Amino acid sequence: MLHALLRTFLLCSVLVSGLAQALQLSATRLWPSPDYTRITLESTKPVTHKFFMLSNPERLVVDLEGVEPGPALDALAGQLSAADPYISAIRVGINRPGVMRVVLDLKTTIKPSVFQLQPLEPYGHRLVVDIYPDQAASMPPGQLAGQPANPSDVAAVEPARPKPAVPQYVRLITVAIDAGHGGEDPGALGANGSREKDITLALAKKLKQKIDAQENMRAVLVRDGDYFVPLGQRVVKARGAKADLFLSIHADAFIKPEARGSSVFALSENGATSVAARWLAKKENDADLVGG
Numbered sequence: 001m002l003h004a005l006l007r008t009f010l011l012c013s014v015l016v017s018g019l020a021q022a023l024q025l026s027a028t029r030l031w032p033s034p035d036y037t038r039i040t041l042e043s044t045k046p047v048t049h050k051f052f053m054l055s056n057p058e059r060l061v062v063d064l065e066g067v068e069p070g071p072a073l074d075a076l077a078g079q080l081s082a083a084d085p086y087i088s089a090i091r092v093g094i095n096r097p098g099v100m101r102v103v104l105d106l107k108t109t110i111k112p113s114v115f116q117l118q119p120l121e122p123y124g125h126r127l128v129v130d131i132y133p134d135q136a137a138s139m140p141p142g143q144l145a146g147q148p149a150n151p152s153d154v155a156a157v158e159p160a161r162p163k164p165a166v167p168q169y170v171r172l173i174t175v176a177i178d179a180g181h182g183g184e185d186p187g188a189l190g191a192n193g194s195r196e197k198d199i200t201l202a203l204a205k206k207l208k209q210k211i212d213a214q215e216n217m218r219a220v221l222v223r224d225g226d227y228f229v230p231l232g233q234r235v236v237k238a239r240g241a242k243a244d245l246f247l248s249i250h251a252d253a254f255i256k257p258e259a260r261g262s263s264v265f266a267l268s269e270n271g272a273t274s275v276a277a278r279w280l281a282k283k284e285n286d287a288d289l290v291g292g
Contacts, residue, residue: 022098023047024070026124030079031183033227037086039076039104039129040184043067046125051114058106062114062129067100076102086110086131109134123184173217176238178248179204183228188253197226199251207249 027042041047041064048065067073069092077090088105095101113130117123179200181187187196204221211219220241222234229237238246 022066022068024068025072028072028076028079029184030076031227032081032084033183033223033225033229035132035229035233037084037131038183038228039131041127041129042072042123043125043127046116047127049114049127051112051129053112058109060104060106060110060112060129060131062102062104063095064100064102064127066098069094069100073100073102086133104129104131106131173245174241174243175211175217175219175245175247176222176241176243177204177207177211177219178222178234178238178246180248180250181228182223182226185228188251190253191257196251196253200249201226203249203251207247 023043023045025041025043025047027040029040029042031038031040047067049062050065051060051062053060073092076092080087080090084107086107088107091103091105093101093103111132111134113128113132115128117126117128119125179197181197181200183197185197187200189195201223205224208219208221211217220243222237223229234248235246
């Protein structure tokens with residue numbers, strides 16, 4: 001009898017311990033972009049997970065172990081836009097005790113990338129699900145937002161301009177404008193709630209208008225909306241556009257509101273040449289961890 005009671009007590013202890021270890025996600029976010037769709041599942045500790053694909057119809061299944069239902073998971077499906085090129089619906093439910101299942105109903109075949117990110121202010125642990133097209137999308141890799149599929153098509157999409165008598169330029173000078181941060185990565189935050197990613201995008205669009213107004217120049221945007229582009233991919237996009245100049249725009253915050261002015265850093269073939277340049281390089285590399 002004593003042994004039976006002891007076994008019952010131990011079983012109850014295990015069950016209570018399992019319940020205590022279950023966690024709710026603290027936030028879920030969905031970021032569509034021209035190149036891929038990103039889903040971020042944020043929590044206070046790493047989430048053990050498994051994922052696999054199903055066909056006929058196409059689905060991506062992500063099992064979250066030790067996660068219980070909660071408002072953050074419930075809100076995920078509502079973030080999906082009907083215009084998303086890859087996901088048609090998101091379903092969330094309990095697969096078995098202690099395991100939440102997230103099912104992405106897909107519009108086409110995809111290549112998923114699922115990985116974890118360590119905490120980095122202001123975010124906690126994040127499980128990231130990136131949805132890439134299985135085949136080359138209509139926009140080739142490295143192409144910039146709003147850029148025609150074929151550079152020779154530029155003249156076809158631009159309004160006709162009167163040909164100047166002089167000078168006759170051999171070719172257009174292409175400037176790739178990189179609006180810093182975006183999507184999951186807000187950048188610096190202002191005292192009144194302004195976000196660096198919004199300011200840089202607005203500046204990039206205005207600068208593009210100025211450059212496009214020049215007879216021998218054109219500008220292309222690395223991103224034209226609120227989504228994250230990894231740092232390496234920003235360079236790939238600029239090279240894909242055969243840019244003559246890559247210009248990255250940032251807007252830092254400071255503790256003193258009277259601070260004014262600007263700073264310009266140019267690429268050195270020998271690496272960072274000053275303490276400020278090394279600090280800036282580290283800051284922007286760390287931003288890649290925020291956005292994934």
